[in-house]
Amino acid sequence: ETGVTQSPTHLIKTRGQQVTLRCSSQSGHNTVSWYQQALGQGPQFIFQYYREEENGRGNFPPRFSGLQFPNYSSELNVNALELDDSALYLCASSIDRASYEQYFGPGTRLTVT
Amino acid sequence: SQQGEEDPQALSIQEGENATMNCSYKTSINNLQWYRQNSGRGLVHLILIRSNEREKHSGRLRVTLDTSKKSSSLLITASRAADTASYFCATDANTDKLIFGTGTRLQVFP
Numbered sequence: 236e237t238g239v240t241q242s243p244t245h246l247i248k249t250r251g252q253q254v255t256l257r258c259s260s261q262s263g264h265n266t267v268s269w270y271q272q273a274l275g276q277g278p279q280f281i282f283q284y285y286r287e288e289e290n291g292r293g294n295f296p297p298r299f300s301g302l303q304f305p306n307y308s309s310e311l312n313v314n315a316l317e318l319d320d321s322a323l324y325l326c327a328s329s330i331d332r333a334s335y336e337q338y339f340g341p342g343t344r345l346t347v348t
Numbered sequence: 349s350q351q352g353e354e355d356p357q358a359l360s361i362q363e364g365e366n367a368t369m370n371c372s373y374k375t376s377i378n379n380l381q382w383y384r385q386n387s388g389r390g391l392v393h394l395i396l397i398r399s400n401e402r403e404k405h406s407g408r409l410r411v412t413l414d415t416s417k418k419s420s421s422l423l424i425t426a427s428r429a430a431d432t433a434s435y436f437c438a439t440d441a442n443t444d445k446l447i448f449g450t451g452t453r454l455q456v457f458p
Contacts, residue, residue: 237390268445277352277436277448278391291445323388332444336381339390 237261239328241340248347253314256343260307260328266290267309268337269301270325278325284309285332313345321347352437352449360455367424369452371437372417378440380413382422385434385451394422394435429458 238261248254260267266285270278280293284303298314307328313320323344327337352373361367373380379398383391397404397413397420404411410423424431434453438446 237392239390270448272388274388277450280445280447283445285444291443293445325390327391335379336393336396337391337446339383339392341390342388344388 237338237340239326239338239340241324241326241343243343244341245344246346248316248345250316250318250347252316253312254316254345256311256313256324256326256345258309258311258326258328258340260309260326261338262307264307264328264330264338266329266332267303268327268329269309269311270327271295271320272323272325272342274322281311290332316347318347321345352439352447354435354437354449354452356452357450358453358455360457361427363427363429363456363458365427365456367427367431367454367456369422369435369454371420371422371449373420373437373439373441373449374418375439375441377415380411380420381438381446382409382411382420383436383438383448385436387433391436424454427454427456429456432456 240259268283269281272278282292287303303309323342325342327339329337355370381396382394434451436451438448
């Protein structure tokens with residue numbers, strides 16, 4: 236158990252819809268990172284939040300956005316869903332910057348039809 | 349794009365044997381980490397090795413780092429069926445984020 240939880244576990248959406256995924260980090264962890272993992276691939280970095288401010292972004296379009304709240308919860312929002320957005324979405328928290336040991340949640344499996 | 353490439357992509361061994369996985373990366377790093385993932389679930393941190401370290405041990409795990417070759421290896425000794433999982437290396441590429449490799453799928457047969 237890493238102490239990081241995600242909801243929902245599974246989600247099915249239709250192309251063009253919007254989705255919000257949620258993550259609850261370990262207390263005291265100031266950094267949360269979000270990753271997209273396609274089947275058979277390694278996690279791809281989407282973005283990172285440090286003390287509620289975005290602190291780095293990977294090669295993902297602006298329709299991927301996020302929020303981090305003072306209570307160690309965070310959200311990943313994806314607008315205008317595309318079929319290629321189907322993946323496992325992972326959040327990870329760390330005490331400081333995301334380049335150190337990260338604690339991953341179990342992930343949300345998103346299927347876009 | 350992936351920073352790291354693991355080799356082999358897949359590995360099947362018998363219980364009791366050793367498993368060795370290799371990781372190559374492209375840019376300079378502050379540290380390199382290895383993670384384990386069971387059946388498409390969350391990743392679990394195994395070990396972190398800093399760029400000024402050459403070898404690190406944790407239980408049955410041994411990690412080496414060669415910054416001149418931009419490569420690392422993970423050795424699991426006396427493997428068990430419960431070690432069956434995907435293993436990923438991740439580097440920070442001198443940034444505040446982690447970039448993961450493509451992973452090695454390890455299957456340990458009882």
